[in-house]
Amino acid sequence: MTTDNAPASTDPAQPLLDVTGLEVSFTTSQGVVQAVRGVDLTIYPGQSVAIVGESGSGKSTLAHAVINLLPGTGTITGGSIKFDGRELVGASKKEIIDLRGRKIGLVPQDPMSNLNPVWRIGFQIKEALKANGVDTRRRRQQLTDALVEIETTPSGDDLYLGSAGKKELLAALRQAGVAEKAVEKAEAALHVGSTTRAQAVGILEQAGLREAEALAAEHVTGASPTDRVAGLLAEAGLGDAERRARQYPHEFSGGMRQRALIAMGLAARPRLLIADEPTSALDVTVQKTILDHLGTLTAELGAAVLFITHDLGLAAERAEHLVVMYKGKIVESGPSRQILRAPRHPYTQRLVAAAPSLASRRIQSAHAAGIETDELLASHAESGGHKHADNVVEVKDLTKVFRIRGSRPGTGTDFTAVDQISFSVARGTTLALVGESGSGKSTAANMVLGLLEPTAGTVEFDGVDITSLRGKEAFRFRRRIQPVFQNPYGSLDPMFSIYRTIEEPLRVHQVGDAKAREKRVRELLDMVALPSTMMRRFPNELSGGQRQRIAVARALALNPEVIVLDEAVSALDVLVQAQVLTLLNDLQAELGLSYLFITHDLAVVRQIADKVCVMQNGRIVEQGSTDTIFDSPEQEYTRELLAAIPGASLDIGPQVPAA
């Protein structure tokens, strides 16, 4: 029943993908590692399903096993994968390749590395079309030559409108005496390379044409590859598709690249689309528009979607069925809302409690209902507001202009990365600087740290302008403000042991003797909840969260007053992220630290910040207390950022759901 030419079964009661008892293992130098251990998964046609789990849970491995694209030494060691009734485990290479793209599409994780930089976007999409033998000239020829009955079937689902056909159709409409308004409407609705014959019939009928079917059959006779590329790009939400198709990947932003990849994934109208963290590399607002678009598009095409994500809020919002994976096993699965409302497995409960998107929604719910919640880490917001201002950092009209070199000497242009921003951090509180990539938030942070000379404006630390500090004074200032950076893999020197890493600030600033320093290192490790035996280890042996805790310990070594956290938790899994946030909050309460918290993630801000500054294109567009910003945002941009927190459409109460 599943030969190539027969129409695929579309019975919605039959599972499209049925995985049972799947086992995948990798051979490493340490022996065989089981990445997926006995997993069952069912996806019905047109359904959206999400696999949620932390890094290393096996969620991507599971998805890649379905299309047999396991990396390296990965092999399927047991179980079965049935797609549309056909067994894929043990299927020949040719069968699988036949399936990829044509029946199962993939939208990969990283839009930056998944497009070939030397080929135009249009060429790469054409390649996808050709590889899947979709509506290329040869296939069209075969269709028109041999299969008359297909030509006359009313659905005509694999024939698209070509650019010539569109002109003819519009001319025919005008000839039939259809009003100009209706013609224009039809022109907008008919998409070259994307509208099928069946759809065209509908559009023509709407325009008031009686013999729509015959006309469509006459003019909708298939599109050239160029038309198809334009149609696919337009579908993926890239306007001016013809020009876009002629551009190279480097001319696209991250969001546009991901749209192009979506166009490719959907090129052959697959029945299942696997989206592997499709938006985790993108800005939050872009993430939302792309996911919205992907949702409507796959619903229109009737394709099932398998999302792979680490964000439970996003998964619950975008998928009707959730699968939670932990250490290669499914620990819980079921309807999204049910899992969110009543998670049964302890791991799911932890995830529901920790996911920042969900936590921020709960805080918001609690706030609206006037309930106290211990999830709100920034508990000192009120007291900070009442005390008269003791601002430890005061930034006034801070500006940074970078000179961008032109192609010839002297042709450079100025780029204002930070444009006259002013804010202050009250002692013992947390100020969040929120913005998307390129908003200038990290540049601002580096100026506050004294690592970058401002073009104009002042940064006052405890009443002293830090740009005026020289020599010894500048050196002493370093003790009072310390950074923690984003990338857990780049922020520790791989050649330094953990002991040397944490001891370095003490040695540089000549604090105590060797013995006192060792005592202090033990103390600091204890503060970040790591055993002192960690001292002899090296960063490459630690997990991302542990490295970030070491970075926090190093920053604390000199007893600073302010810590600048530049996306310090953004690269971490949700549970680890929650742990580090709690740690930071405890340290703040204990040591009276002030934080300048730089992030793109408003959900985290809701939990930890007292005050929020929203940055866009180098300017602060809105600032205020966290409650004010979340309750009554004034700027459109802030509203967009808030709406982009996953889970807006979910019904989330103020309480962490109990089992």
Next chain:
Amino acid sequence: MPDAAANDIPTEDVPEGAAVGVRAGQAHFFADLDQSPVLGAVDAPDESSAPSSLWRDAWVQMRGRVLFWVSAAIILLVVLVALFPGVFSQTDPRFCDLSRSVGGPEAGHWFGFDRQGCDVYARVIFGARASVTVGVLTTLGVSVFGVIIGSLAGYYGKWFDAILSRITDIFFAIPLLLAAILVASVFSESRTTFLIAGVLAVFGWPQIARITRGAVMSVKNNEFVTAAQALGLSRSGILLRHIIPNAIAPVIATATVALGTFIVVEATLSFLGVGLPPSTVSWGGDISRAQAVIRTSPQLLLYPGAALGLTVLGFIMMGDVVRDALDPKARTR
């Protein structure tokens, strides 16, 4: 609109395209806790394995390879011979007896005699010192000079880099052998191993400088460098303490291979008569002299040639092993 969801009554509005009700195989399922225990605290450190640094990891990787032990054995042998030639041969390599010219092997003189009647075995043994000395000295000189130039150019960048890089390019453009022949023929009177090593070092450093520059440029963009700046560490302090240690691995691998090539260049110079003077026992010189009788007694060419080949092979193989072990991309955590 975060508030909108706040007080909503639970609705059953399922997203578009969703079926109503739960279908077969999709009921709410949760794993048995015994089968899937949630292990311990979040992100607890793994203390089961022994601590290891990058260097330790590299060593563990190297010692598991046969090639490492083979090349290490060759290098150890050659170095021992160069340091204590007297242990391996009691014959004086400069004692020659013309009556035994091109004599065959005999007891105590296993490799026979050369054209001058000198013991070939003794000359091969004593010739090692010249080759190894030139190789080691040149590599040291090249590494020190190359690392200094390369790291300064890579770290300070801008015009400083532009100047240093152009100078590097100029030296890179001069063929090593050609320049060495030219300079060595100027110092025709006083050609010692030190002079030869010096000449080779002067023209051999650009390769190391380029590699160091690239490595430094990639290391300096790491966040731990910014963190060190935020600590108040000086620029030179950061370069010495953080950047060079992280950039040195490819330099070590390249230098090991280069050591072999410098030995070849020294032999070539001696062969051409512009290297070490005939009074110094060297493989290159012996190969040169064996050339005259290559048709009648090819074995005279064979012994010093084999010694040279084996030594160079040892260093090049070792360089390969070291490169593999230090390449972070080849190693998985």
